[in-house]
Amino acid sequence: MTRRISIFGATGSIGRSTIDLIERDPDAFEVVALTGGHNVARLAEQARALRAEIAVTAHEENLDELRARLAGSGIEAAAGAAAIAEAARRPADWVMSAIVGAAGLPPGLAALETGATLALANKESLVTAGPLVLETARRHGARLLPVDSEHSAVFQGLVGEDIAAVERIIITASGGAFRDWPLDKLAEATLEQASAHPNWDMGQRITIDSASMFNKALELIETKEFFGVAPEMIEVLVHPQSLVHALVGFNDGALMAHVGPADMRHAIGYALNWPERRALPVDRLDLARIGALEFRAPDDRRWPALRLAREVMAEGGLSGAVFNAAKEAALDAFIAGQIGFLRMSEVVEEVLTRLSGDSGLIHAEITLDNVRAADDMARKTARSIIETGA
Numbered sequence: 001m002t003r004r005i006s007i008f009g010a011t012g013s014i015g016r017s018t019i020d021l022i023e024r025d026p027d028a029f030e031v032v033a034l035t036g037g038h039n040v041a042r043l044a045e046q047a048r049a050l051r052a053e054i055a056v057t058a059h060e061e062n063l064d065e066l067r068a069r070l071a072g073s074g075i076e077a078a079a080g081a082a083a084i085a086e087a088a089r090r091p092a093d094w095v096m097s098a099i100v101g102a103a104g105l106p107p108g109l110a111a112l113e114t115g116a117t118l119a120l121a122n123k124e125s126l127v128t129a130g131p132l133v134l135e136t137a138r139r140h141g142a143r144l145l146p147v148d149s150e151h152s153a154v155f156q157g158l159v160g161e162d163i164a165a166v167e168r169i170i171i172t173a174s175g176g177a178f179r180d181w182p183l184d185k186l187a188e189a190t191l192e193q194a195s196a197h198p199n200w201d202m203g204q205r206i207t208i209d210s211a212s213m214f215n216k217a218l219e220l221i222e223t224k225e226f227f228g229v230a231p232e233m234i235e236v237l238v239h240p241q242s243l244v245h246a247l248v249g250f251n252d253g254a255l256m257a258h259v260g261p262a263d264m265r266h267a268i269g270y271a272l273n274w275p276e277r278r279a280l281p282v283d284r285l286d287l288a289r290i291g292a293l294e295f296r297a298p299d300d301r302r303w304p305a306l307r308l309a310r311e312v313m314a315e316g317g318l319s320g321a322v323f324n325a326a327k328e329a330a331l332d333a334f335i336a337g338q339i340g341f342l343r344m345s346e347v348v349e350e351v352l353t354r355l356s357g358d359s360g361l362i363h364a365e366i367t368l369d370n371v372r373a374a375d376d377m378a379r380k381t382a383r384s385i386i387e388t389g390a
């Protein structure tokens with residue numbers, strides 16, 4: 001039986017790894033929609049190779065080029081955020097949500113409304129609107145599967161277990177590019193240095209977020225939302241080798257660790273094959289050769305993002321949407337060379353401080369419109385802090 005699948009963010013790192021897996025078993029899948037952003041050449045090439053029904057670019061100005069590249073193929077072309085959400089309404093069995101940033105939320109919700117199984121790489125969906133995402137899945141009988149490696153690891157650790165017997169969840173962090181840098185050098189870290197991850201090959205934004213720990217900060221919130229556990233039960237452990245992805249601690253003292261290579265095709269493949277396990281083309285670990293695994297506690301002075309995430313979890317409501325949008329605006333400014341590396345967390349903290357008093361904004365009902373309003377306000381506030389330097 002062939003399965004109908006769509007990939008949102010097909011041209012990115014997760015999107016390409018997903019395609020790598022489905023191309024190995026072409027008769028098993030029928031591709032409905034593929035979406036991308038600026039990389040129109042790659043999107044058109046993917047759509048032709050997989051004989052997709054429709055290819056959508058996020059940017060209207062790319063539509064003519066996309067049409068030209070798809071000419072004669074019979075594949076539909078479309079552009080813009082609304083067209084992406086529209087493509088998510090096309091019936092599919094399995095949908096990969098791998099757009100980067102808050103832009104991933106609307107198509108994810110639209111796919112859940114069709115009852116499709118949603119493989120969620122886009123952690124921002126749960127950070128900005130966790131309760132809305134879960135409620136939408138519940139209401140439409142749609143299944144949500146984690147793709148973030150730590151969350152896939154926890155999910156696998158919980159198979160056959162009772163969540164009530166879980167005492168703690170430990171997600172690991174490599175520590176990113178600056179794990180071992182002297183603290184007083186961090187302020188001078190360049191874009192190029194922040195864009196080099198020691199273990200994982202990922203998109204540029206998540207790679208920089210790994211160096212700042214904003215990625216792990218988002219993942220703390222993602223863990224709380226996905227598994228419905230109290231924030232105090234979730235721990236972050238620095239593990240430089242990135243081979244143990246997460247550990248689930250039970251009330252009898254047992255820790256179930258998920259160990260595997262740093263290759264996202266494992267977590268993607270697990271979600272693709274769920275509830276079965278099937279062979280995947282990832283390296284098998286030789287633990288005798290690896291010899292030792294290291295763990296250490298994260299340093300709050302090096303990574304203030306983790307403390308900010310704890311404040312956001314305590315505040316609840318739409319503070320996750322504010323946090324994520326402020327982080328995205330600060331990251332844009334760092335990539336554009338407007339602010340230094342350490343300034344990112346200062347900007348995010350300042351936005352949280354300024355907007356936390358606005359309970360009409362933070363504690364409004366979690367709807368897509370209110371998430372957008374909180375996101376807009378946080379980006380504007382962040383930009384004004386960046387521009388005025390105060």
Ligand code: NDP
Nearest residue numbers: 009011012013014036037038039058099100121122202203
């Ligand atoms: P990439 O930057 O490699 O890819 C992002 C994808 O989203 C691309 O297809 C890009 O298009 C598209 N895109 C960018 N902006 C928009 C927009 N505004 N609207 C619609 N589409 C857009 O990111 P990753 O693959 O690394 O990450 C994707 C998601 O998965 C993120 O949420 C990330 O946190 C999460 N994730 C990633 C992991 C990884 O190993 N990479 C691990 C765990 C989670 P184009 O490139 O054509 O412009």
Ligand code: MG
Nearest residue numbers: 148149150219
């Ligand atoms: Mg992760």
